[in-house]
Amino acid sequence: MALETALTLTVVLGFTTLVLLLAGAPPLESYRQIVKGSLGSWGKVTHVIKVWIPLTLAACGLLYTFRIGLWNIGVEGQVMVGAVLTTYVLRTGSDGQHGQYLLAAALLAGMAGGALWAVMAGYLKTRGGVHEIFAGLGLNFVAQGLVLWLIFGPWKQPGIASMSGTETFAEHLWMPYLEGLRISPAALGMTLTSVVLTAYMLRATRFGLYLKAIGSNEKAAFLFGLRPQATMILAMVCAGGFAGLAGSFQVAGVYHRLIPAISSGYGYLALLVVMLSGFSVWVSPLVAFFFACLNVGSIQLPMVLQLDSSLSGVIQGTLVMAALAMHAMRARSRKGGGPDAGG
Amino acid sequence: GTARAAAKPYTFGLLLVGPYNDRGYSQAHYEGGQYVEKTVPGARMIYIDKVNPADRPGITIPQLVDDMVEKGARLVIANSDDMKDGIREAARQHPDIHFVHVSGDDVLTGKAPKNLVNTFGRMEYGKMMAGFVAALTTRTGKIGYLGPLINEETRRLAGSAYLGARYAWEKVLKKNPKDLTFQVTWIGFWFNIPGVTADPTQVAQNFYNTGFDVVISGIDTTEAVTVAKQKAKEGKQAWAIPYDYVGACEGGSSVCLGVPYFNWGPGYSGLVKKSMTGPWKSEWTWLGPDWQDINNHRTTNVGFMEGDALAPGVKKELKTFIRDLGSKKVQLFKGPLRYQDGTVFLREGEVATDKQVWYMPKLLEGMQGAGSAK
Amino acid sequence: MQGVDITILLAGIVAGAAPILLATLGETITEKAGIINLSLDGTIILSAMAAFAAAVTTGSLLAGFAAGAAVGASIAAAVALFSLRLGLSQVAVGFVLTLMTKDLAYFLGTSYARMEGPLAGPMPVPVLSKIPFLGPVLFSHSLPVTFSMVMILASWWYLYRTPSGLKIRCVGENPDGAYARGIDPDRVQLFYAVAGGLLVGVAGAAFSLCVKPGWGQPQGCEGSGWIALALVIFGGWHPVKAAVGAYLFSFLQVMSIYLQAWWPDVPAQVFQVAPFPLMIFILVLISVAQRETVMRAARNHPALRAIIQTLSGKAPAALGRQKKGTG
Amino acid sequence: MNVELIDIHKHFGSVRANSGIDLKILPGTIHGILGENGAGKSTLMKVLAGFIPKTRGTILLDGSEVGYSSPEGALRHGIGMLYQDPLDFPPLSVLENFMAGQVRGATMGTEVHRARLLELCTGLGFKLDPDVPAGRLTVGERQQLELARLLSSGARVLILDEPTTGISGLQKEVLFSALKSIARGGRSIVLVSHKLEDIEALCDEITVLREGIVTGTMERPFSTQALLSMMFGSEPSPAIRSGHEPGAQALYLDNVSAPGGRAGLAECTVHVSRGEVIGLAGLEGSGQEVFLRIAAGLIRPHRGRVHVGRRDMTGRGYHAFQSLGVAFQPASRLEEGLIRGLTVTEHCALGEGGGQFMVQWDTAEQDARDKIRKFQVAGTPDSPVESLSGGNQQRLLLAFLPEEPELLLLENPTRGLDLESVHWVWDHLDAHASRGAAIVFSSSELDEILMVADRVLVFFDGHIIKDERPEDTDALALGRAIAGKM
Numbered sequence A: 001m002a003l004e005t006a007l008t009l010t011v012v013l014g015f016t017t018l019v020l021l022l023a024g025a026p027p028l029e030s031y032r033q034i035v036k037g038s039l040g041s042w043g044k045v046t047h048v049i050k051v052w053i054p055l056t057l058a059a060c061g062l063l064y065t066f067r068i069g070l071w072n073i074g075v076e077g078q079v080m081v082g083a084v085l086t087t088y089v090l091r092t093g094s095d096g097q098h099g100q101y102l103l104a105a106a107l108l109a110g111m112a113g114g115a116l117w118a119v120m121a122g123y124l125k126t127r128g129g130v131h132e133i134f135a136g137l138g139l140n141f142v143a144q145g146l147v148l149w150l151i152f153g154p155w156k157q158p159g160i161a162s163m164s165g166t167e168t169f170a171e172h173l174w175m176p177y178l179e180g181l182r183i184s185p186a187a188l189g190m191t192l193t194s195v196v197l198t199a200y201m202l203r204a205t206r207f208g209l210y211l212k213a214i215g216s217n218e219k220a221a222f223l224f225g226l227r228p229q230a231t232m233i234l235a236m237v238c239a240g241g242f243a244g245l246a247g248s249f250q251v252a253g254v255y256h257r258l259i260p261a262i263s264s265g266y267g268y269l270a271l272l273v274v275m276l277s278g279f280s281v282w283v284s285p286l287v288a289f290f291f292a293c294l295n296v297g298s299i300q301l302p303m304v305l306q307l308d309s310s311l312s313g314v315i316q317g318t319l320v321m322a323a324l325a326m327h328a329m330r331a332r333s334r335k336g337g338g339p340d341a342g343g
Numbered sequence B: 001g002t003a004r005a006a007a008k009p010y011t012f013g014l015l016l017v018g019p020y021n022d023r024g025y026s027q028a029h030y031e032g033g034q035y036v037e038k039t040v041p042g043a044r045m046i047y048i049d050k051v052n053p054a055d056r057p058g059i060t061i062p063q064l065v066d067d068m069v070e071k072g073a074r075l076v077i078a079n080s081d082d083m084k085d086g087i088r089e090a091a092r093q094h095p096d097i098h099f100v101h102v103s104g105d106d107v108l109t110g111k112a113p114k115n116l117v118n119t120f121g122r123m124e125y126g127k128m129m130a131g132f133v134a135a136l137t138t139r140t141g142k143i144g145y146l147g148p149l150i151n152e153e154t155r156r157l158a159g160s161a162y163l164g165a166r167y168a169w170e171k172v173l174k175k176n177p178k179d180l181t182f183q184v185t186w187i188g189f190w191f192n193i194p195g196v197t198a199d200p201t202q203v204a205q206n207f208y209n210t211g212f213d214v215v216i217s218g219i220d221t222t223e224a225v226t227v228a229k230q231k232a233k234e235g236k237q238a239w240a241i242p243y244d245y246v247g248a249c250e251g252g253s254s255v256c257l258g259v260p261y262f263n264w265g266p267g268y269s270g271l272v273k274k275s276m277t278g279p280w281k282s283e284w285t286w287l288g289p290d291w292q293d294i295n296n297h298r299t300t301n302v303g304f305m306e307g308d309a310l311a312p313g314v315k316k317e318l319k320t321f322i323r324d325l326g327s328k329k330v331q332l333f334k335g336p337l338r339y340q341d342g343t344v345f346l347r348e349g350e351v352a353t354d355k356q357v358w359y360m361p362k363l364l365e366g367m368q369g370a371g372s373a374k
Numbered sequence C: 001m002q003g004v005d006i007t008i009l010l011a012g013i014v015a016g017a018a019p020i021l022l023a024t025l026g027e028t029i030t031e032k033a034g035i036i037n038l039s040l041d042g043t044i045i046l047s048a049m050a051a052f053a054a055a056v057t058t059g060s061l062l063a064g065f066a067a068g069a070a071v072g073a074s075i076a077a078a079v080a081l082f083s084l085r086l087g088l089s090q091v092a093v094g095f096v097l098t099l100m101t102k103d104l105a106y107f108l109g110t111s112y113a114r115m116e117g118p119l120a121g122p123m124p125v126p127v128l129s130k131i132p133f134l135g136p137v138l139f140s141h142s143l144p145v146t147f148s149m150v151m152i153l154a155s156w157w158y159l160y161r162t163p164s165g166l167k168i169r170c171v172g173e174n175p176d177g178a179y180a181r182g183i184d185p186d187r188v189q190l191f192y193a194v195a196g197g198l199l200v201g202v203a204g205a206a207f208s209l210c211v212k213p214g215w216g217q218p219q220g221c222e223g224s225g226w227i228a229l230a231l232v233i234f235g236g237w238h239p240v241k242a243a244v245g246a247y248l249f250s251f252l253q254v255m256s257i258y259l260q261a262w263w264p265d266v267p268a269q270v271f272q273v274a275p276f277p278l279m280i281f282i283l284v285l286i287s288v289a290q291r292e293t294v295m296r297a298a299r300n301h302p303a304l305r306a307i308i309q310t311l312s313g314k315a316p317a318a319l320g321r322q323k324k325g326t327g
Numbered sequence D: 001m002n003v004e005l006i007d008i009h010k011h012f013g014s015v016r017a018n019s020g021i022d023l024k025i026l027p028g029t030i031h032g033i034l035g036e037n038g039a040g041k042s043t044l045m046k047v048l049a050g051f052i053p054k055t056r057g058t059i060l061l062d063g064s065e066v067g068y069s070s071p072e073g074a075l076r077h078g079i080g081m082l083y084q085d086p087l088d089f090p091p092l093s094v095l096e097n098f099m100a101g102q103v104r105g106a107t108m109g110t111e112v113h114r115a116r117l118l119e120l121c122t123g124l125g126f127k128l129d130p131d132v133p134a135g136r137l138t139v140g141e142r143q144q145l146e147l148a149r150l151l152s153s154g155a156r157v158l159i160l161d162e163p164t165t166g167i168s169g170l171q172k173e174v175l176f177s178a179l180k181s182i183a184r185g186g187r188s189i190v191l192v193s194h195k196l197e198d199i200e201a202l203c204d205e206i207t208v209l210r211e212g213i214v215t216g217t218m219e220r221p222f223s224t225q226a227l228l229s230m231m232f233g234s235e236p237s238p239a240i241r242s243g244h245e246p247g248a249q250a251l252y253l254d255n256v257s258a259p260g261g262r263a264g265l266a267e268c269t270v271h272v273s274r275g276e277v278i279g280l281a282g283l284e285g286s287g288q289e290v291f292l293r294i295a296a297g298l299i300r301p302h303r304g305r306v307h308v309g310r311r312d313m314t315g316r317g318y319h320a321f322q323s324l325g326v327a328f329q330p331a332s333r334l335e336e337g338l339i340r341g342l343t344v345t346e347h348c349a350l351g352e353g354g355g356q357f358m359v360q361w362d363t364a365e366q367d368a369r370d371k372i373r374k375f376q377v378a379g380t381p382d383s384p385v386e387s388l389s390g391g392n393q394q395r396l397l398l399a400f401l402p403e404e405p406e407l408l409l410l411e412n413p414t415r416g417l418d419l420e421s422v423h424w425v426w427d428h429l430d431a432h433a434s435r436g437a438a439i440v441f442s443s444s445e446l447d448e449i450l451m452v453a454d455r456v457l458v459f460f461d462g463h464i465i466k467d468e469r470p471e472d473t474d475a476l477a478l479g480r481a482i483a484g485k486m
């Protein structure tokens, strides 16, 4: 295991360094900048946490669907729809009255939105026989379209038709900050809770056991008296709920408005997070934190080294590929056949 | 080099909405910053480009400002309209740092904190010249305007281009304004974001495919020129007028009529000096061209660089036009002017105030295309 | 529609569809052999970058297209090998590669952003381009566009009219059956995954050297890979039907700009998004059509049968099937 | 061509499918391979056809050793095989299926092949439309297609694995006459089957396999008696049965038909009373699986009605059947029975406490211990089920049967168990029976059926061709029935 990890990291460092050299960049300095830019100061760390929150939430959701063997690629759209419903609720609260209640309602709406979007994909699979990947993908683009249409049309800023987003909410509708480090303790708390809750659900409840059973052998689980299809729908609901919450935080906690890129690709990134974590509840948050560091730290590349910050994505992708490959080889050597990324 | 060595370094930060090398709006700002580094002793620029949620998902303006301040920036310049909220938030969080929001109007609206300045260039004139040469060049009498998103600024600029075109059409060519088609098509943002905005390449192609032979670009990137070149290769008559950046015509020489551009060097060095020495006070400034020589990069704030495709005759007319604009002999924002919907903008003989021009609420009579998103 | 010349409009649609069409055909071939290459979106972007970079540095369009093709081929090879040799899920690998190659393109491509690059100009087909109407619409395009049209028939002919095509379809349907007939499924799958990837790479090059000339972030071809994947399904894994889908999509795109002028209240996003609900609908149709009850119903309703048959094509039975650790 | 197999071994991990088989096939003859399920017939044939590599052994063609390692190689030596489960391409047209693997190079020569196909078909008396998708053909027609293909690709030795299962009597006639004419043409044919009558009707020589070894060969005239004992081993031990008193109706299938398996199930009407133990005999895929799955609500019959107890349960789902105390136990342990990756404890947890939200891990583990002790499973509560041996997995499956079932439906409940465990298992099941539960089980061991069943149903090609009390029959009679001879 340790050996495998070491090998993986070597491969990744090797590849990334090669890429950097290809781009004519100083590898060591680049790595140093990324580390400095993500962990160099408290301010930086708070930014990392800001990214970590939605990433971890989405990952939590994905753990349910991967556990039952579903490839919930639609998580991206679930984040968006969560954001949309949150925006919808918050838009009603222009008058300065009882912001907290409205915020609470907005978060619930967000979760509901995500869940709704997930259930659509779920039923397309169980009833419509559409593979969840294509159902999810399709719905992602539909969700993106919905967001754009709202921003460009019904929710546009007065007199302005710009993709820069809807009008910013009044401050009493922002999730309250800690002064100094600008992150919402509520969001942070809820995210940590979500991780614990997910761990609990998967480990201690019958539902978690059912997910594992159906994911491992649907036929047998069915014969044991479980209801694979209904359980799949439930798993999707959970995934969508967490993804939706991530979307809510993006709106109510980070941007304070709806923007076209509201999901920031965190849904897709979360898929990588969970894969790299080997589908583990406890490892996922750590991987998410690492990925968040890469995302935030890589901003230094253009600022200091005139490099493109997309290097972070390259590193993340390479990591997952290498990890998958190593895992497969190990399985091979143990004559175990190919591991299936939950699919 | 020597200058920098002399004085103690003074760092200013630049937030660019697009790529620093977009050969458009952002590059103009970027080179303005470089001009400051060259001319103002001790001035040092740090910049971050592609500051928009599509290119940098999850990154917020205040976050970037924090970073720049950490790197020692004393003055931060944000160059795009849609950074308005972010930069205001950042200015509040760093009261002791100086902020400039280019193209913004927080000072006018009174939302601006004390350390925030608004500035912009009077691009109206550049656009008028663009419209002017477009009208004198078009064979079909159909001019396309590749618009970004719809707001006061973009309406103002599109309107100016139209006024320039109509003046040339009416007063120079002595033709009936009714026969001049001026179509505005908006893509939804300052540059192409696939799947988010309409695709400017497609829009430009459609212009040329539907009988428009001159396209004036209102967006930050140079699709119009590229497509025009394509069409020229196919043996069509096609011309384009890019925007923002003095070098935007390079490589498109065969089809480029010229480019109205920002020259941020002088304006920026003024701001940086002011920030170094103080006093720094919240103000709204609108910087015009140097009418002696609108292409003097040491003095002018906006200019119009003629392109190789510009016919000699048209060049001559343009000179006169510029002279008359400078001498106020020609005033295009002067009544009678009506809006698209027929309502009155300026009464007979009335000359628009800066604010009237700045806050143009609708497109002008005679222009086609959406005037404000329904 | 004032001033819209129908020939020019159609020519525009044909030209605009070229890259997506190429990618769709490539993926159709790959999937016919039973491999699903989900990495299209990233592949197209990376090959667009590589093509542009190569073309700029060498100044030769040919080198550009070669580079694009090479990139497309190698990514496809990666997907195939990870699945065939290591038994990894093609979907997982493809998905990761999608994200990674895209970022790789942006990272390596910065230095080429918005440079002046060579541009594949129009190259009318000698005689045919003189034909009224058809000439300008079909035969007056640049080489890549003409190539894309040729490829429709070529790939159809190859799949359905040559022994190799038969081989592909056999492997995609039932690798064991193919093996029993002396065909090596792994080799066929690897080979045609690469061949398909090659076309996808050319599609990327067609973007940056012809249809949306130039490189930058964004290039403008982002998302087209997913569209191509959707179109493969829309076309029921049949190259000609898929081509129809590609042109339909291009038509929608062009139209959306006119429609902005005509009825501005119809949100442009409708056209952006249209292909995806369509894809889902087709997929539902396919699976419904497979239900016994429907089949029985269709048997005695020729009309219903006709509809189902034209709209729904069956996926190759072995598509994306995971290779277990066979020792 | 003269084919000779010498000392062929084929091992799948621990499974010894073939251990030291010798076989001689003369040109122009039809050679029958006979044997019960799992005897190793298909494996041997796949080795001969190059589809799977042999572990050890020699293959001589016309006296000279050959070392091919793929079907292609085998075909080049003129050996072609028609596989037990058809390896063809349903969506492709008949003609394309015919050409697949035959056409190489640049051109298809479609018309040539069409002519070739039609010519072969008329020669063999087949009627195939070259242009319909192969998926639309019946099993018989698909075999005809394969046969034609093999001939046209130059096979001089034809191997047919179970060609007669699931095809109509008429098609059988056609097939047999075709095979005869092929043999007369000088080619050799190897016919693998369970079915005595087919083999006897057709073959010149018969080799019988059992548990991976040759138990005998025989030339015409054949003695059914001898063949049966070679197939099923020694004379079975006399029956020792508990003999239960039939009670009220537990299960009633009223003229039920359904697809599935190799042969499906046709017009089957059966009464099962409480307390009865019913054994289903028959070769794999003769209909008994379908029967059990219909009774469990897993397959919904096309025609006919299903009653559990007095209830009409036609068209209800498995879960509804379960709630009436119906318990089904599949034969394929790790495919349907147990869940790979879950531990014994987790399996126990799955079973119990349906209502609660939480898993009672402690009780589950305790339960696991009890079951492991009670059913003598060699394993611990937290050992993953796939780590258990086949026999222990079987015991575990039994352990997961509900406490007080009304109707037990068991597929090969004692497969992989040694004799005393078999007795032990049946003592356990008997307890259920005497409590009044009805037990219906299938088994490939005739001895077992005769030993414990109160009634025997023999399935053949989807029909119940025998329904008798064990005392009125014996292993030989059952063997004949299983092989389709009445």
Ligand SMILES: Nc1ncnc2c1ncn2[C@@H]1O[C@H](COP(=O)(O)OP(=O)(O)OP(=O)(O)O)[C@@H](O)[C@H]1O
Pocket: A218, A219, A220, A222, A223, A226, A227, A228, A229, A230, A231, D298, D317, D318
């Ligand atoms: N593994 C399986 N083996 C056999 N049949 C199955 C299997 N899985 C599902 N089915 C069939 O599909 C139907 C739906 O299965 P499932 O129990 O998952 O649906 P559900 O939604 O959970 O149940 P319900 O719809 O009653 O809530 C079942 O009634 C069963 O007939």
Ligand SMILES: Nc1ncnc2c1ncn2[C@@H]1O[C@H](COP(=O)(O)OP(=O)(O)OP(=O)(O)O)[C@@H](O)[C@H]1O
Pocket: D012, D015, D016, D017, D035, D036, D037, D038, D039, D040, D041, D042, D043, D044, D084, D194, D284
């Ligand atoms: N691929 C395989 N992996 C593991 N075991 C196998 C495999 N194929 C066959 N076996 C085992 O080898 C033994 C012989 O199998 P084989 O299919 O040859 O029997 P058979 O005589 O053809 O039976 P049937 O009459 O049911 O076809 C069986 O125990 C079977 O489980």
Ligand SMILES: [Mg+2]
Pocket: A229, A230
């Ligand atoms: Mg259900």
Ligand SMILES: [Mg+2]
Pocket: D041, D042, D043, D084, D161
């Ligand atoms: Mg067999």
